[in-house]
Amino acid sequence: MSGYSVTRVYPYPVDEVWAVVTRAELVARWTTTGRGGRPEGFAAIPGTRFRFVGRPTIGWAGVVFCEVVAVDPPHALHYTWRGEEGADSVTDVRYSLEEVPRGTRFTWSHTGFAGVGGFAMSRLLGRVRRRMLSEGVPAVLEEYHRAGS
Numbered sequence: 573m574s575g576y577s578v579t580r581v582y583p584y585p586v587d588e589v590w591a592v593v594t595r596a597e598l599v600a601r602w603t604t605t606g607r608g609g610r611p612e613g614f615a616a617i618p619g620t621r622f623r624f625v626g627r628p629t630i631g632w633a634g635v636v637f638c639e640v641v642a643v644d645p646p647h648a649l650h651y652t653w654r655g656e657e658g659a660d661s662v663t664d665v666r667y668s669l670e671e672v673p674r675g676t677r678f679t680w681s682h683t684g685f686a687g688v689g690g691f692a693m694s695r696l697l698g699r700v701r702r703r704m705l706s707e708g709v710p711a712v713l714e715e716y717h718r719a720g721s
Contacts, residue, residue: 573630573683573684573685573686573690574683574686574690574691575663575681575682575683575684575685575694576681576682576695576697576701577655577672577678577679577680577681577682577700578680578698578702578705578708579677579678579679579680580677580678580706581672581674581675581676581677581678581707581710582675582676582678582707582713583675584641584648584671584673584675584676584708584713584717585653585671585675586646586666586669586670586676588674588676588713588716589675589678589709589713590645590646590647590681591667591716592709592712592713592716593649593667593669593678593709594667595618595647595695596611596614596615596644598615598712598716599611601708601711601712602704602708602709602711602712603624603704603708604611604708605634607635609623609624609625609626609635609636610624610625610626610654611623611624611625612625613626614638615640616640616643616645616649617641617643618640618641618642619639620639620640620712621637621638621640622637622638622639622640622708623635623637623638624638625637625683632642632655632657632682635656635657635688636653636654636692637654637656637659638651638652638653638654638665639651639652641664646669647668647669647670648666648668648669648682649667650664650665650666650667651664651665652656652664652665652696653665653682655693656657659677660702661682661685661686661690663682663684663685664682664684665680665681665682666679666682666683667679668681678705680705682694682698682701700703
């Protein structure tokens with residue numbers, strides 16, 4: 573099994589980072605950075621089924637099917653990820669937020685990829701996530717903070 577993890581520290585309080593990574597209208601603004609998909613039907617509530625809809629490419633319809641497994645506001649979110657509806661292969665995405673002296677440490681972990689194809693997919697998604705978390709999230713956080721939440 574393979575996976576990836578991306579950690580960033582943002583100079584904002586944990587509740588602001590939590591809002592940006594869990595409020596559907598804000599999530600949609602940063603997930604499209606780096607060619608990621610926009611969420612449809614997302615809510616940080618266990619049992620919520622939602623989709624990330626991106627641009628289709630050869631061999632992929634452009635939709636990822638997810639279900640929220642657990643939520644511990646403002647510190648953790650866990651959801652499943654399926655590349656095709658009804659697919660047997662399921663991977664896990666976890667968000668971890670931790671208060672640190674200069675703000676919030678946010679970690680995105682995506683695990684459970686199997687085989688050579690899974691390894692390649694984890695590498696590709698890791699690159700996309702690094703861009704989202706380095707460019708997309710900071711821009712949305714700054715706007716959110718300036719607007720006074």
